[in-house]
Amino acid sequence: MSYSDKIKDVITESDVALFMKGTPQFVMCGNSDRALNALRRAGAPVTAVDILPDPSIRQDLSVLSGWPTIPQVFVKGELIGGADIVEELERTGELERTLAEKLGDGYRDSRTESVVQL
Amino acid sequence: MRVYQFRHIRARGSVALGRYDRVVSVERLQGLLQREFPDAKQLEVVDRTGGGDHFQVTVATPAFDGLSLVDQHKRVYNALAGPLADGTIHELRISTKGTT
Numbered sequence: 001m002s003y004s005d006k007i008k009d010v011i012t013e014s015d016v017a018l019f020m021k022g023t024p025q026f027v028m029c030g031n032s033d034r035a036l037n038a039l040r041r042a043g044a045p046v047t048a049v050d051i052l053p054d055p056s057i058r059q060d061l062s063v064l065s066g067w068p069t070i071p072q073v074f075v076k077g078e079l080i081g082g083a084d085i086v087e088e089l090e091r092t093g094e095l096e097r098t099l100a101e102k103l104g105d106g107y108r109d110s111r112t113e114s115v116v117q118l
Numbered sequence: 119m120r121v122y123q124f125r126h127i128r129a130r131g132s133v134a135l136g137r138y139d140r141v142v143s144v145e146r147l148q149g150l151l152q153r154e155f156p157d158a159k160q161l162e163v164v165d166r167t168g169g170g171d172h173f174q175v176t177v178a179t180p181a182f183d184g185l186s187l188v189d190q191h192k193r194v195y196n197a198l199a200g201p202l203a204d205g206t207i208h209e210l211r212i213s214t215k216g217t218t
Contacts, residue, residue, distance in 0.1 A: 031209065067188075068195050068202055069210065084212050085187045 003060040006118045007049075011064075014047035014116075015103050017074040019061055023115050024048050034083040035071040038090045043108035044099055048115050057118055076102045143170045143206055147198060154197035155179045159217055171208035183216035190214040 011017050016039060022028030024036055024046065039046050051057045051070055062068050065079050073080050075098060080086065089095035099107050147163045155161060160178035175194060182190045191212050201207045 066192060068199075079188055081188050081191060085191060088187065088213075 001056070003054070003057050003118050004064060007057070007061050007064060010047065010049055010116055010118075011074045012077045014074070015076060015107070016044045016046050016099070018046050018048045019051050019057075019070060019072045020048055021050070021052050021070055023050050024113055025115075028052060029070070031069075031083040032071045035073055035086045038083075038086045038095065039073065040113075042090060042095045042099060043111070044095075045103070045107065045110045045112045046114070048113070049118060050115070053117075075099065143201070144173075146206070147173060147175065147201060150197050150200070151175065151177060151194070154193070155181055157181060166209075166211070171206065173207060173209070174211045174213070176213045178215045178217060180217045182214055183218045185216070187214065190216075 007019075018032075018035060018039060020027065020029070020032035020036065022032060027033045027036060036046065036048070049057075051061065058070060061072065065072055065074075067079060067082065069082055071082055073082070073086050080089065080098065086095065089098065144163050144165055148161065151161055151163070152158070155177055158177055158179040158181075160176060162174075162176040164174040164176075166172040166174050175198075177190075177194060181193070185193070191214060194212050194214060195202065198207065198210070202210070
């Protein structure tokens with residue numbers, strides 16, 4: 001079974017999609033934690049997908065994105081990077097600018113964090 | 119001359135790696151990056167934990183001028199595709215910039 005279609009749905013339908021090891025409630029990797037916390041500090045409405053239940057999820061995701069490692073962060077369908085880039089964008093203020101630009105100035109108001117199972 | 123020590127230490131997890139293996143890992147990564155970015159102004163590989171599998175890579179090169187951070191990091195991932203696939207790299211932190 002391929003996860004490609006389900007992954008594409010999450011990427012295109014979520015304001016901010018975070019593919020991570022574990023869930024926001026139980027993070028299983030330091031880098032996923034770094035990305036999640038940078039997004040939280042920026043007030044991003046995160047939709048998280050745990051890639052650990054099936055190795056095929058990660059394989060199909062990396063084929064789609066061209067990005068070999070986890071975590072991966074997408075804003076409105078566009079890959080913005082992994083933990084290093086998200087932290088760097090946070091430091092320069094560009095993360096919040098990008099979120100405001102793509103989601104609207106009131107993006108912080110929704111304050112949602114959800115988990116999607118593929 | 120570099121003196122390799124074969125005194126084994128207990129690395130993170132259960133794999134014992136000698137100093138020699140770790141130096142080889144750093145040099146292998148540096149070699150791959152130098153081949154990919156021959157014009158790099160800065161090119162650094164740091165073994166973050168001393169275990170030979172967690173690396174910080176820093177690259178500044180004119181090849182990155184005009185590229186997004188995502189595309190800059192993808193170039194680094196491509197250069198290190200071998201050690202990423204064979205398990206040499208367990209964790210990779212990347213910092214990139216152009217020169218303009």
